[in-house]
Amino acid sequence: MYAKEFTIQNRTGLHARPASDFVALAATFKSKIELSRAGEADRYNGKSIIMLLTLGLMQGERATLSAEGEDEREAVEALLALTAGFVD
């Protein structure tokens, strides 16, 4: 497993269009991808728009992104690069 912590930078948070883009990219990897809010045990399926909306990460929140599988490292790095690039 490969995991990294990050902070949500954009104003909208992980909702709406940013969430859709996240899910679309996550789906391109073979690894199992999960997100959890910092300090919480619940893990959310990173390939599910519904789970991301339910998780509802807002601007300024810290979260852990983890992946498990053959392309786990690429998946985490690519998704973090995507979230860092969200601007609104």
Next chain:
Amino acid sequence: MKLTGKPVSRGIVLGRVLKYRPFVPSVSDAPISTEDVEAAWARYDKTVELARQELDRLEARLLADSPDKAKIVAAHREILQDPAMDEEIRGLIGARTPPDAAIERVYGSFIELLGRSKNEMMRERASDLVDVKNRLLRCWAGEPERNLARLEQPVIVVADDLYPSDTVSMDRSKVLGIITQVGGATSHTAIIARSYEIPAVLGVPGALAALEDGAEIVLDAVKGEIVLCPTGEECAAYAAAAEQVRENLRETAAYLDAEPVTLDGVRAEVRLNVAAANDFELSGAAHADGCGLFRTEFLYLEGDRLPGEEEQYQIYKRVLLAFGEKPVVLRTLDVGGDKQLACLELPHESNPFLGVRGLRLCLAHEALLRTQVRAALRASVHGSLRVMLPMVGALDEVRAAKAIFREEGEALSAAGIPWNPSMPVGIMVEVPSIALIADLAADEVDFVSVGTNDLCQYLTASDRMNPSVKPYHQDYHPAMFRALGYIARSFQAAGKPVSVCGELGGDPLAIPALLGLGIQKLSMSRASLAGAKRVIRSIRMEDAQALAQRVQSLKTEGEIKACLTEFARAHKSAAPG
């Protein structure tokens, strides 16, 4: 037998009833046997596939003329293929839950979860989930999709209510008329019916129970009556009346491209109100003397994020190019009041119409205004653009806004980006405090346009959304005509343009009085253009001036209405009936 309701879009039609009832799902609850689980999974997969194919077809159809709606469809497909929900549904089926019950339960739990959210965007997603769930359950039941997109023959649609998803895909060429059990003159259905000129009577309780599918009825959307099982005689009488209404509409339609000149040679200006900037609206540019009100709210209301500068610039440019050299009056964002933004969380106000709306909101969220101003200034080189500020109450607000225009203009110049430094900046008059100092305002702004709907609401202190104060919300209140007269005189004295862009501007009854008051620029929706030109071409300016004098001396709305009606009758200027 007759039913009655509120006529919201004029016309009389004879036709057959088509009851439009969206699918109501019912799910089974008896557990399935263990040996049936495999088959149930397979049937669930097939159901998802069917639903996906429907969405693909719907998207393909929408892509061409409403890409925004196509985006909604794409979002629905994303939900349909969500791996987390799919996994849960499969798990339940594995535990012997019938697939339809599994769909209901899994979707239901997320609908409840998202529906409880404080975040408006998430609540909206809950309604998308409801939509997708219903589609799945309908596909499960093997029911065909029910919508108004493919109609075999012309029909009068009868429904409890129509939703935007229904009217968007509606085959307008086959819908003769619309009857709904709920709804009033300002409802979504009413606006759609009027803009497509489909006769409609709304607010008819019991219509679904009283009307049989395929029954022949008369829909009289002049009087607001529905006649069931009309006799041959009644049919003939209505057919004649319908013919007269159609004849009148045809006569009026012939004025669409006429020049709006009075009998004594005064050239008025008839302009178009634009609210969505889609092809249908912009095609009206050819028949109008410009755009008197370009509402920009749609840019902010539809999306889930604030529109960027480039996105706005492209749309403004598109509108300016559609109007060529004709003027386009762009109104800066006017939200607050009854219009809330999904992409901007605003504090709750107990009295929003008297709260932070229009320019007040833009000044409170200055970055938002600056983005819009930059986009507008950049677009100003592509046509004859003017910018108008809504909900102005005092001149310091105007000065604050103009400072922003100056600063953004200088910043563009510094960056070497072209813009038009002589672009006029004007104001809307809706707030009585600015109406009463119209003479002072005329010193500081380049033009004025009166928003009569809001001006009436604030002058008469009656909420235009509240049906119980309808008798107090008097569009023809003497104070309205006095205020309009004062504003017109003040701006004329300063040699600056004055126009009306509210409902009154397109009202055939009011137009002669407006012209007489000196307001010769009128802006209205596409459906009102021809009627307005017809009125203008059938009157003399000196008669209009005498009418305006008389109206300003009358004491009640009733007296004014009678006076305007009498004038219209005598000059055959407004359509009868």
